Amino acid sequence: MGSELRYDVSLAEYTSWRVGGKVRCLYRPEDKEDLLAFLASLPENEPILWIGHGSNLLVRDGGFPGTVILLRGALDEIELITPLRIRVQAGVNCAKLARVAARAGLTGGEFLAGIPGTFGGALALNAGAFGSETWNLVHSVETVDRTGTIRRRLPTEFNIGYREVKGPVEEWFVEALLELTLDSVDAIEHRIQNFLSTRAATQPIGQPSAGSTFRNPPGDFAGRLIELTGLKGLRCGGAEVSPKHANFIVNSNNATATDIEMLIDRIQNEVERNFGVRLIPEVKIVGVGR
DSSP: OOOEEEEEEEGGGGSTTOOOOEEEEEEEOSSHHHHHHHHHHSOTTOOEEEESSOTTEEEOTTOEEEEEEEOTTSSOOEEEEETTEEEEETTSBHHHHHHHHHHTTEESOGGGGGOOSBHHHHHHHTOEETTEEGGGGEEEEEEEETTOOEEEEOGGGSEEETTEEEOSTTEEEEEEEEEOEEOOHHHHHHHHHHHHHHHHHHSOTTSOBOSOSBOOOTTSOHHHHHHHTTOTTOEETTEEEOSSOTTOEEEOSSOOHHHHHHHHHHHHHHHHHHHSOOOOBSSEEESSOO
């Protein structure tokens, strides 16, 4: 397909909430080598934002004053290295990775089937579901810095927690080597179908959202606290607390990023007032605005 370079682009079409202002420059690499050359060409103080499918991300209405590197449709190679190890690039869709692993009779990644993002985002967030987390699968990762330098790193070089990964500053994930275990294809596919059925029954699939809005507090669930506070169905402009799952904010009627951020603030304040718990957003909020 070749690389793509565009200027003054609205990010609303690149985020799962379907909101967000413009970015000065949007770049999608042709391949890893193209990406390294582009990074090396940027000014050393250029703000950089990496986007996969734009889930778990809120871009403010004033946009992002820098360069977006878009991995949707790029860096999407998957390769079975050994009978138990898979090399996966950062732009690979999580659901696709789950399917490829299942067909190879490799278990451990079934939960990824319901995560609506790219694997680079899953690495950055330590995405998880149904009691499993991304970094439990990781043997090693490959990162790149803004000079285009590639490094191979081990999980021990990162501080990995619940929905949080801290590592070397200004290094971004470009691929990972995963180590899984063997199981029957039928058993793996059965678990995937159960996970997807549960997700469809309990989450507002089909409405623009960013997945879970808040991290679960220790020993509790954000959705439970929000529901007990009576906030299901609460609206701010076109943003709404999902009546189906209280930890989801949906864009129900042409919401703006400001609508969503104000609703996030309202939920935090109301839950803290009622339960003394300050919910921490799981979504990353970036850009110019409030």
